[in-house]
Amino acid sequence: MQTKNPHAKTPPMKLVVFDCDGTIVDSQAGIVLSMVHAFTTLEMTPPTREATLSVVGLSLPEAFAVLAPDVDKATRAALAERYKMAFRELKHDPAETEILFPQAKETIANLAARDDHLLGIATGKSRRGIDRLFDREGWHGSFATIQTADDHPSKPHPSMLQRAILETDATPEVTVMIGDTTYDMAMARTAGVAAIGVAWGYHTVAELNNAGAHIIVERFEDLPKAIDDVLALESSAA
Numbered sequence: 001m002q003t004k005n006p007h008a009k010t011p012p013m014k015l016v017v018f019d020c021d022g023t024i025v026d027s028q029a030g031i032v033l034s035m036v037h038a039f040t041t042l043e044m045t046p047p048t049r050e051a052t053l054s055v056v057g058l059s060l061p062e063a064f065a066v067l068a069p070d071v072d073k074a075t076r077a078a079l080a081e082r083y084k085m086a087f088r089e090l091k092h093d094p095a096e097t098e099i100l101f102p103q104a105k106e107t108i109a110n111l112a113a114r115d116d117h118l119l120g121i122a123t124g125k126s127r128r129g130i131d132r133l134f135d136r137e138g139w140h141g142s143f144a145t146i147q148t149a150d151d152h153p154s155k156p157h158p159s160m161l162q163r164a165i166l167e168t169d170a171t172p173e174v175t176v177m178i179g180d181t182t183y184d185m186a187m188a189r190t191a192g193v194a195a196i197g198v199a200w201g202y203h204t205v206a207e208l209n210n211a212g213a214h215i216i217v218e219r220f221e222d223l224p225k226a227i228d229d230v231l232a233l234e235s236s237a238a
Contacts, residue, residue, distance in 0.1 A: 015170035016111060016227055017120040017145075017161060017193075019179035021056055022201030024108070025133065026099045030090045032055060035067075036233050037086035038079045044068070056202045057181035059124050059154035060084070084126075100131060101200055103220040104136065110140040111224060119147040122160035122177065122187070127151075144168050156186035161193060173234060176227055185211035194230040196223070 021027045032049050039046035046052075047067045052147065056064040064076040071079075111117050119142055121130060127148045134140045145167045147160035165175055168229035180201020188195035189212040197208030197216045205216050214230045217223055 002125060012174045013118050013170060014116055014227065014231060015118050015120060015145075015165060015168050015175040017122050017164055017175065017177050018108075018124040018185050019057065019177075020121060020125050020130065020133070022180035023178060023184075023198055024100065024104050026101055028053060028202075030087060030098065034083050034086035034090060038083035039068075042075070042078060044071075044079075044081070051203050057124050057155055057179070059149040062154040074091050099136070100169070101220055107220045107223055108139070108142060110229075113166040117227075118144040118170065120147070120164045120168065122147045122155075122164060122184075122214035124149045124155060155181075155183035156190060158187055161191035165191075165193075174231060176230055178223065178227075180208075182207050182211035185213050188212070194234050196226050198228060 001110040007052070018024055019205055021031070032052050033123050035052045036046040049110070051067060058066070059081040064079050068076055068079060072204045080215065108119070112119055121143055123130065125148055127146070127150045130146060130148055134143075145164040147164050151161070153160040157187065163176060164170075165172060175191075175193040176196055177184055177193055178198065179185065179188075180194045181203045184199060185195045185208055195211075195213050197203075197211075197213035198220075199205050199208075199218045200220075202210075208216055214233065215226045216224045
């Protein structure tokens with residue numbers, strides 16, 4: 001009969017950090033409509049749908065610096081405020097503008113129930129936006145750390161991941177970032193954590209690979225195995 005070694009080290013918890021828009025939530029319609037509103041109310045030509053979607057993942061100041069590079073900071077600030085106002089109006093019917101990707105709810109529930117996993121969020125959304133989503137989905141008890149654009153520099157700066165690791169007593173070696181943009185992949189690489197790209201979001205698989213994704217998944221339900229695989233790969237390479 002085997003007995004447990006009281007001096008054996010407990011394996012560290014895995015920290016699984018998700019981006020939100022484009023990764024968990026399909027918010028394309030609301031983002032594009034809000035961007036059109038922001039520009040047209042200031043009598044400016046709105047960016048194309050493709051240009052708008054290409055900056056998803058950045059904080060609003062960074063996004064408007066890309067979309068409106070020739071205007072001053074005051075105008076960009078006005079654009080950001082009008083965008084937020086329009087987006088809040090659309091939130092009166094969040095089921096139409098923030099739709100969970102297939103199997104997102106089930107997979108997150110499965111991961112949250114695992115004893116060796118902690119879940120986190122690192123997003124360019126505001127804390128208010130995350131709280132609304134979590135209220136709707138009942139996720140407030142599922143995530144151990146939440147990092148938003150309210151408190152950090154824009155991605156790909158590693159601040160969000162560094163804070164998430166600190167708050168959960170994790171280490172980079174057992175942390176994975178899951179996202180749909182090159183900003184997520186670059187942030188993960190800069191923070192020294194594993195990077196999983198998802199194929200259903202705003203940036204292409206080729207772009208994610210070029211930005212440093214360790215693994216790309218095609219379906220949400222493939223994430224649990226991908227998490228185990230990429231962290232095992234990182235462990236063996238250490």
